[in-house]
Amino acid sequence: MVTADLKLTSQVHNYSIHFITISIHNAGQRLDNFLRTQLKGVPKSLIYRLVRKGQVQVNKKKSKPQYKLQSGDELRIPPVRQKDNKPLVSPRLGKVAVLTKALLYEDDHLLILNKPSGTAVHSGCRLSFGIIEGLRALWPNATFLELVHRLDRDTSGVLLIAKKRSALRLMHEQLRMKSIKKDYLALVRGQWQSHMKAVEAPLMKNILASGERIVRVSNDGKLSKTYFQVEERFTFATLVKASPVTGRTHQIRVHSQYTGHPIAFDDRYGDRKFDHQLKSCGLNRLFLHAVALSFKHPASGERLRIEAPLDESLRNCLLYLRTYHKEKS
Template identity: 70%
Template sequence: MKTENPSVQFIAVSADEAGQRIDNFLLARLKGVPKSMIYRILRKGEVRVNKKRTKPEYKLLDGDVVRVPPVRVAERDEPAVSASLDKVAALADCILYEDDSLIVLNKPSGTAVHGGSGLSFGVIEGLRALRPEARFLELVHRLDRDTSGVLLVAKKRSALRALHEQLRLKGMQKNYLALVRGQWQSHCKVVQAPLLKNMLQSGERVVRVSSEGKPSETRFKVEERFEQATLVRASPVTGRTHQIRVHTLHAGHPIAFDDRYGDREFDRQLAATGLSRLFLHAQSLSFEHPGTGEMMRVEAPLDAALRHCLQVLLQQK
């Protein structure tokens, strides 16, 4: 069912909303309106900024007044993710910390951070359905679909900018836990190997070590040794796609149940643990709170599948 928005809106841009493109501003404000319609009303001049026509790439300034024409929007009772309401509800239980500036989640394995590539549901879509009153919700960083653990979401544009600056200056400390094949050598504390992204014909992204790639660095520490595997703590200094997964493979120790860079024989050896998901978990994240300046450290507990796997391996020692 559709409803007609009865009148023109005039929206004053706040300091927190300044700096974003007008098209993104409208997409966030007009939830349920197709992207094609957003660009159509911009192109036809129905959207005005300070009474003047504007282009989609225009970046809003503090104090700008945006004229938004009447548009047809989806009713609240037919959300795009209605088929995933159970997932939306489950996300509420994944929140580790929340305040006016940010949300910290323990992202479940198997859930993408955002929809797309044939996926209708992602963490960010779920959070927007869970927090319909939130005017701004954006990912600060990403985790692979099968990786679980700490994920930061900004609730203000100013918070997003501040946290992105910390990422750029390498001010955030990220620690992951990974179960890898064989005995990791204790002297191997750092892997520095440039990474290059390749797109296969299928559209799948594959990353490999290449001299033509971008500089990449991951620090490693042995946490626990088992008969056929090692639990390592991985701390990425750079933030490349699939970085930890490719660096462990490069070191000769692929991660358990990695469907892209793993070792099927190693996965079979772990059959008794019942594990069937990638054993890569973003365990902790340390950062400066964008609002208070306070140093924060948030930890995400392992899920039941990862805990059970480690318990079985400990019993086999």
């Protein structure tokens, strides 16, 4: 039950309370900072009052704004209206409809999607819609839907969602043990050298004044490693399979740029001249796709490999390159 005082009743409504399990990607953030990214449009003063009065709870207990979240923490967020009086979760019907066609696998423990490019995995700063919000609209009776891992907004492909807290915990343990194998397909500039099978370059994340995240190779950064394998060659580009060992922000994109082979249509780390060469193929999105994930099922222990087909724009791009720019052997 929501126990709001009278001063908050104009901003608290009867929509469902939300429970979020903190992933390893959000661990270490202050509670107040995390809430500000989740409760877009909600006044900062109201967020602090909700925390102070115990309406926001961590592991069913009252917490302080400066508390640093830990992986596995369960966060209770009361129903709140935004400044424009719209509900906090207001999925766009068109994007929700797309998700119904993106389902790759579902059982009592996991839900797996072929995430479309251009859709964030979670709503947040400047974003009113994310995969999780859409899924909660499609599965209104689901008591638990949380991301096992993340994909960049413009990256498409296999995305794991846990339907039970026990499944989330076991999948996070596999991530920590690096036993989940992730394979991506990326179209990169130039001729990738076959002998370059692994890139080990420490990565450091920087937040610009605009709030944009930029990742750079730095000796002060975190250990990062990606395996690469040539899949197909074209006259001015290479299709590679990238398999990250670590899971740093923008890792494949930055490692590709670092080697001199930026990914096609990467608006942060790419090359506009390379993108222009691909203009005729009609591509207008980042060519990075999580094509397959291999992991142990959290209940049965069976090893599963889930594959996600390329979308039409990526398929058409490859068809164009194979027709007009196939490298001669």
